[in-house]
Amino acid sequence: MSKKRTSRQTRAATKQNMHSRAPVMTMDAFSNPAARIGFGTLDLLQATEYPMTRMTQNYQLLTSLYRENWIIQNIISTIPNDMMRKWYDLRTSVAPEYLKQMTQLERRTQIRKKLLLGMYWGRLYGGAVGVILIKGHNDMSQPLSLDTIMPGSFLGLHILDRWNGVYPEGELVTDPEDPDFGLPMFYTVRNDETGTMVARVHHGRVIRFIGRELPWMEQVTEQYWGESEVEAIYEELTRRDNVAGDIAALTFRANINYQETDGLDQLLGSANAEIQRRFWNTLAAQSVMESNFGTRMINKGDAIHNTQYTFTGLPDVYDRVMMDVAGAARTPVTKLFGRSPAGMNSTGESDLKNYYDYIDGLRETELRGIIERLLPIMALSAWGRIPDDMDIDFPPMQTPDAKDVAEITERKSNAVLAAYQNDLIDAATAMQELKSLSDETGLYSKITDEAIEAGKGKFYSESRSMQDPMAGFSFPGSTGEADVGDGNEDPAAGEG
Structure with missing residues (x-):
């Protein structure tokens, strides 16, 4: 009895100690305070936050x-x-x-x-x-x-x-x-x-x-x-708009003339209003003359300098920002912006192929459910009944051109023909395979069900043997087999 009471008291004390202990927070993270790298340091990256904006x-x-x-x-x-x-x-x-x-x-x-x-x-x-x-x-x-x-x-x-x-x-x-x-x-x-x-x-x-x-x-x-x-794309959009605005603002500063004037600080700081007015009038007159004649007159000892901006590197920056927007929108640059970036950032057929595959997936996962929900209602309204075999298919977004169709037709037709000539399939199966290519190639759609039915069980070797007039006959010495007679030959014939 004392042992049972002792074990109960021990378990109760252990349970009480477990509840009285302060929770310990554990974390797996990298930190190097001396280098100011990682979690909890005065690092610019650690100051990044992602607030919930909704x-x-x-x-x-x-x-x-x-x-x-x-x-x-x-x-x-x-x-x-x-x-x-x-x-x-x-x-x-x-x-x-x-x-x-x-x-x-x-x-x-x-x-x-x-x-x-x-x-x-x-x-x-x-x-x-x-x-x-x-x-x-x-x-x-x-x-x-x-x-x-x-x-x-x-x-x-x-x-x-x-x-x-x-x-x-x-x-x-x-x-x-x-x-x-x-x-x-x-x-x-x-x-x-x-x-x-x-x-x-x-x-x-x-x-x-x-x-x-x-x-x-x-x-x-x-x-x-x-x-x-x-x-999802708001942050990328604001970056693009700011970059485009900054590039546009730089065009106003692409060609700047500035003039060195002796005593300009005193003129603007301590001179009276009349002197400053005359100074501004002089600059205005020089600006008009430069616009009309392309020349500017200045005092002897003054100097005019010209600064031009070349915009080197800005197209690459804009293209990268543009591609970030397109990536966030899950749309190729050629579709979203109507043009392709130059250089290494250019997008080609591979981007469009991936995009069209994505669209094909959306049509199956999102649009199909909507159409299949509306189609019975539309069938009842248009026909008064719902056919048992009613179904829908979505044609592929990216269709091959005439050259690609010709190559596809030749390769697949040859594959079917090879299987038929090697007696792997009969004529009916070969015609069914060819007819199934009609949606993809536009050919073989005229193969009738009667022709397919007539080709069941007929193999290529049998058709070739029917075309050979000597099929089924063999001669002595031709195949090594015995000659088959009518049974009336002289058994002694050919001896001696």
Whole structure:
């Protein structure tokens, strides 16, 4: 009993000592106070701070930058324009006249322009919505049911940015199977002038557009919106504007004349106003004469000097600042500024290829979800039904020229032909492989399904043997095999 009490007292004392000890802060960092390098020293680098600004919430600044700065306008519009430049390809077995009806619906509702505007304001302000408008759906707080969409009822999208009267409510989507899981359940649309509620919209009737993604806590701080693109490039933009302004100011000082005048300090400091006025009049007269005749008259003993600035190195500085802005905007210099820097900073095909790969990725991760959400609604409005095989593809952003297409066609066609001639595939498979190249090369699209069906099981060696009139026959001494007769030969023939 005493041993148990002792062990309990020991554990209690140990626990009390653990709670009474002061917490010890540990840190892994480099520091050299003697050299003033590293953590905690009087180093200029250690004075660097990154305060939380949340510029996305500054509506006036973002709007002013967009209206006044052409670079901001290009940053906001370039990527969405490239994402929408090549529209999606609708893959379905419906007749061509139905595809024409879908195209007419897209034009009538201006769906491409509405999506562009949603991307614009989502990138500028960090958030925007496109409210799906359906004729006859007056209560927008109810979930959108596809069964209630009648032919000709889709009216397009109504685009609102986050500062234009649309406010997410606090209730969140709790269904993990819902694409909007973890996002607001409802959005309130208010009149900016009166503040009255215009509509309460269910999340199923809303297409969201945001800027850059944020961590969860920052997303909550931003009322479930994203970050403005301007916030990420603001520092680089201010550096570029200051460098450009300084370069422009230097042009006024590129050619300066200055005159040495004896007793100038006394003239400006102690002389009376009349003497100073005469001095300024003399300088003004000399300036006029220089402008008219290119000469200047001075007193004997005075001297005039000329200083010229060569601007050496400034283009390299400006190009580097320009490339920093382009890097922050995730857009090549050739797209953002409309020109390529000279020298080693020039951008070429590799930059555009990487950029177009990035755009292809954005279309898959961002635009595809929006299109697939709208497409069933548009199909019901245009056709009255949703085809089972309806799907979309995005054509690649960068398409090869005629020479590249010819080379690709030759190489891939030869590869298919080689496999067929070596009896690795039959004629049907070879024709299927060639037909699959039609989207990429524009050739072989006329291969019919009947021809493919007729080529099943037919190999190259069999077709060649059918073309040989002596196929299947062999002669003595030609292959080393015995001659096959009709069975009536004289067994003694050929003896002796």
